[in-house]
């Protein structure tokens with residue numbers, strides 16, 4: 424999640440309107456789920472090309488794909504075998520079924536990642552806000568988002584000082600240090616929350632976190648372009 | 664001299680028993696730069712948080728333009744409209760995803776329209792020279808950049824009094840000089856500045872008025888050449904007189920500087936003095 428955020432903030436598509444990116448990503452996702460396997464391969468190709476065009480480093484993208492891939496592969500493995508009356512044996516149709524599953528799932532994962540690596544989570548929440556998510560929920564989500572990074576910085580700093588003072592050499596010490604880190608993190612987080620409240624109060628906080636969020640109006644022409652792309656992928660994929 | 668902000672007999676102890684302020688008196692002159700000088704743990708941060716109503720004293724009062732300020736909801740809102748606070752730690756202040764959004768928070772709370780607020784944000788970012796960081800996420804900044812973003816958040820509200828907790832700590836030399844210039848511009852526009860520091864040289868170079876902290880009280884308040892020359896009072900607060908002040912006094916003693924001539928307060932003053940010998 425934090426890796427995604429870093430990629431999103433440095434993405435070439437960072438300042439593109441959310442509507443365009445969401446349409447492309449969710450449209451590809453829908454196609455990945457509905458098209459036959461050959462179409463899935465096409466969707467995968469388009470999604471990967473788009474992610475790379477957005478400037479996502481290929482290695483970072485691979486790393487993000489790796490975790491869900493592990494799940495998908497274990498799921499696919501079970502399709503390869505068949506349990507019959509005469510014991511376990513390789514399934515005749517299993518291999519093609521497994522390949523189709525992997526292809527389709529992979530296409531879906533990369534389609535969704537396309538949105539995640541080009542749009543920071545905070546902007547996604549703001550987008551949902553425009554779609555009617557309540558202000559309270561959006562504020563809690565944004566505050567959580569901000570806090571995640573403060574906490575991560577704090578945890579990283581504590582870990583660094585523990586390491587610098589040899590607290591993480593040897594598993595016994597490492598366990599002890601980790602325990603202390605976790606124990607320190609909660610009171611720190613509460614203290615941080617309190618001090619943030621002081622900081623906000625000084626600027627007139629009255630219970631709602633209003634800010635001017637950047638508006639990036641979507642261009643109709645570009646949206647139409649994305650729609651044309653999706654339709655042509657859909658038609659080609661169905662025909663393949 | 665008219666006082667814009669005054670503290671009378673303030674006492675405060677943190678839950679748990681640490682007494683931070685005990686019967687403190689302080690006056691803030693309108694349109695001036697007041698340095699609150701004291702060592703670590705003296706109670707400077709605690710005092711600033713009383714001056715904008717964040718903390719409520721167990722005894723004593725805070726006066727804004729001669730009126731005793733209460734800690735009710737509406738009174739606090741009015742108070743914070745006029746008295747801004749920049750915390751020591753910028754992470755305690757930045758909460759929004761990007762710098763621009765964060766700085767827009769205060770102006771919107773003032774009830775400004777989005778267009779006016781946007782204008783304020785742009786001005787504040789320009790004056791702190793961080794316009795290029797506007798779209799950057801607040802968690803991907805250096806400490807000094809965070810600090811400037813936090814200050815911009817307060818500056819954009821155009822307060823009458825701006826309280827700054829250790830404003831130059833953590834800034835590089837250029838950043839510190841530049842920040843002081845920004846604050847001077849704010850002051851020229853009519854703002855009153857109060858800042859805390861344990862840097863006697865900064866206090867000497869830049870303050871109009873000094874309040875020296877000691878044991879939860881203001882031990883001395885007055886003009887820099889009086890307070891900062893009082894080596895005894897300073898040493899009780901574990902501080903030493905500023906180097907340039909000592910240099911100037913020595914020069915006077917030797918007759919290199921006339922008794923009516925001003926003491927050197929910065930590097931170029933000191934160079935001019937040496938050239939004159």
Ligand SMILES: Nc1ncnc2c1ncn2[C@@H]1O[C@H](COP(=O)(O)OP(=O)(O)OP(=O)(O)O)[C@@H](O)[C@H]1O
Nearest residue numbers: 677679681683701702703704705706707708709710
């Ligand atoms: N949240 C707290 N709970 C309990 N005691 C506190 C708390 N914050 C500060 N103190 C204590 O109150 C006293 C004054 O602290 P304060 O933070 O005001 O000092 P300061 O002059 O700002 O110091 P510094 O130069 O280190 O920032 C210190 O003795 C400190 O230990």
Ligand SMILES: [Mg+2]
Nearest residue numbers: 707708751828
């Ligand atoms: Mg302090």
